[in-house]
Amino acid sequence: MSFSSEVKTELCRGNPVQKKCCALAECYGVLLYCNTFSSREIRIRTGSDSFAARLPRLFRRAFGLELPPRQEAGNMHTFVLADAAAIRRIFEAYGYDPDSAVQHHINLAVLEESCCRVAFVRGAFLAGGSVMDPAGRYHLELVTDHASVAREAYSILLEMGFAPKDIRRGVHHVIYFKNSEEIEDLLTTIGAPLAAMNLMQAKVEKNMRNAVNRRVNCDSANADKVVSAAQSQLEHIRALSETVGLENLPEDLQEVALLRLANPSASLSDLALLSESRMSKSGISHRMRKLMNYK
Numbered sequence: 617m618s619f620s621s622e623v624k625t626e627l628c629r630g631n632p633v634q635k636k637c638c639a640l641a642e643c644y645g646v647l648l649y650c651n652t653f654s655s656r657e658i659r660i661r662t663g664s665d666s667f668a669a670r671l672p673r674l675f676r677r678a679f680g681l682e683l684p685p686r687q688e689a690g691n692m693h694t695f696v697l698a699d700a701a702a703i704r705r706i707f708e709a710y711g712y713d714p715d716s717a718v719q720h721h722i723n724l725a726v727l728e729e730s731c732c733r734v735a736f737v738r739g740a741f742l743a744g745g746s747v748m749d750p751a752g753r754y755h756l757e758l759v760t761d762h763a764s765v766a767r768e769a770y771s772i773l774l775e776m777g778f779a780p781k782d783i784r785r786g787v788h789h790v791i792y793f794k795n796s797e798e799i800e801d802l803l804t805t806i807g808a809p810l811a812a813m814n815l816m817q818a819k820v821e822k823n824m825r826n827a828v829n830r831r832v833n834c835d836s837a838n839a840d841k842v843v844s845a846a847q848s849q850l851e852h853i854r855a856l857s858e859t860v861g862l863e864n865l866p867e868d869l870q871e872v873a874l875l876r877l878a879n880p881s882a883s884l885s886d887l888a889l890l891s892e893s894r895m896s897k898s899g900i901s902h903r904m905r906k907l908m909n910y911k
Contacts, residue, residue, distance in 0.1 A: 619749040621664055623803060623811040624742055628666035631738065631807040639677035641732035644710060645739025646674070648720060648765045649758060655707065655714040658697040660743065667742050668693035674739075679705055722768040733772055738806040740769060747799065747811075750818035756799045757792035759785075766791060778802060842883045849876050852908055860910075869910060872903040 617625075633639050652659035662668055672683045681702050687694040697703065707714040711723045727733045740758050747756040760766050766782065766789030773780050773791065778798055780791045793799050796819050803812040853873045856862065862873055875887050882890070888900045895903075 619811070619814075620746045622814075623747055623808050624664040625666040626808045626811055627738055627742060627806065628664070628670040630810075633670070633673045633677050635731070636677055637729060637732050638735040639674050640679075640709060641727055641735040642739035642742075643674050643678045643706075644722075644726055645736040645741075646671070646743040647706070647739075648722065648762060648769075649740040649744030649760045653720070655703060656698070658695075658703060658706070660695045662693050662743070663691050664742070665693070668695075670742075671695060679709060681705065720762040721764045722772070724768075727772065730776075733776060734806055737769075737773070737776075737802075741806060747803075750796070750815040751822070753794075754796040754799055754815075754819075755792065755794055756802065757790050759788050759790050761787055761789070763789050765789075776805070843881060846876070846881055849904060849908065850880055853877060856907075856910060865907075865910070868903055869907045872900065872907055875900075876904075 633642075646660065647653045647658065650658070650660040660671065668686055675681045675683050679702075681697075683695050684697060687696065704714045710726055722736075727736050737758075740760075744760055745756070745758045748754065758766075758769065760769075770780055770782055770791055778793070778801070779795075780793055780798075783790050783792065793802065796815065800812040800815050803809070803815070853862070853876055856865070856873070862870055865873060871891065871893070872887070875891060876882075879887060879890060884900045884904065885897045888895050888897045891900065
């Protein structure tokens, strides 16, 4: 099951259909974000078993209507309502005239209470929303074909304290979030706190993995630098051995040269520990620089 499906399952199971005003608001979100909402037909398609089971309860509570039996095709559930009287009742519940051409807008009078605005967003997400698995990237979106609905839903989310972004994708109008904290807050607000906690946990794990990877990469880069520097030192010491003779080097430089020859891959810190005089790392570094400049 995808993360998006898990969120929808939690929204359906953790938020019982009780208050009629909220059932009406949630249905409003569903209808404005579903596949078809017209005076001739209402068509709702979903791949969520939990949402498909919730829809008949929502319609009974909101409108006193029974939805026709769902149609099954693979993993998809489809509800088609074409009864003119039933559609008229639904339209009138939202202040629409089913006999005139419908330019869908959100009737804010239906969403006066804060609980109803939350229910509306929950319905919109169930019908037209998705959220990416946070193990990958952070992205939650609501998609509708109605430009006015998208614009007004955007304003509702602003009033609820969120800062969504919007974009047009072909014929679709998309409201989306990419900030993980805002996605967590939105999921908690609409009734999916467990999903929000899973997102937080995934973010912590991702940050830890990134920190470990950065440390490993840093250590690897440092090791490469140590090996490269040691190789240059060895080449210079061998050249000095042939031209000057190590026995002719000053005593302090001779000790460093012999240490490096005996420990070709050791770091300067390790050479300091191996030195008979127990030099510090800075002391070894100073003598190595003098040795590398010795002609």
